[in-house]
Amino acid sequence: MANIKILHNPRCSKSRETLKLLEEKDIAVDIIEYLKTPLTEQEIRSLYTKLDLENVTQMMRVKEPEYKAAGLNSADTTDDQRFAAMVQYPKLIERPVVINGDQAKIGRPPESVLDIV
Template identity: 55%
Template sequence: MTQLEILHNPRCSKSRQTLELLKQNGHDPVVIEYLKHPLSKQQITQIIEKLSIQHPRLMMRTKEAEFSELGLNHEDTSIDAFIEAMVSHPKLIERPIVITENKARIGRPPESVLEIL
């Protein structure tokens, strides 16, 4: 069985639902509480690749105050600035994200993570 990881915030209902869904489907993922243990630039870059998204903004919580406070809502913001913002402000990372060896999915809705299992 493929090793699973979940970027998890226990205070988030979608994150809790996704973790429970994984367990109901026979998986015991490694739980990464990314707010307590922030991710590195390399880890975030790898997740972006596994998500197969065109821009890091697609894995960010754009409605958080920090998003606009950091100027991330400007069109000329560099990709590197988005990644650095997630390193420095992990609260900006969308949650939950389920990660396998080769793929990742954001658990919104929670059932979407089943596509990569």
Template identity: 50%
Template sequence: MSEVSIYHNPRCSKSRQTLALLEDKGIKPQVIEYLKEPLTAEDIQGLLRKLGFVSARELMRSKEEAYKELNLKDEEDESKLIEAMLSHPKLIERPIVVKGSKARLGRPPEAVEEIL
């Protein structure tokens, strides 16, 4: 198993760019297509810790239709935010690169270099 993993959506240009950046550096990450391999609440909580995020909202894509449909803008209950991401994985910001106890969002892709 690779020591680097990427939570990846192949349809996302930033995700593809981040994966290419890793591969250009000779890194063969474990690719987790989170839209096909559903995450658990524990997975999301672990990612939040590794990213250093205080709230699950920081990991959410607020421009997704589900964000508006579920009226998440004013939701303060962290468990409900996580539940929404579990039910609608497109709400999860991507890509996320993890190495050991650290993680970074690949927005921009170069941001992941600080943990490599």
């Protein structure tokens, strides 16, 4: 069986809903509370590749105050600056994220993760 992981924030309703959905389908998951155990920049870059998104901001919570505080709303912000900000402020990473091997999906809506499990 694949080693499925979820980047989880127990305070987030979408994160809780996604975890519950996986559990209801008897899908075993490793829970990573990424606010308690932050990801490295290399792990975040790898996650971005697995998510197969068009741009880095699609994996970020752009409405968080830290996004603006880090100056990321400037048009000339680089991806390197965005990755560094996600290391510094883990809450900027969109949640939840389910990872299965070389694929990952953001659980918004929660059912979208079922494509990869």
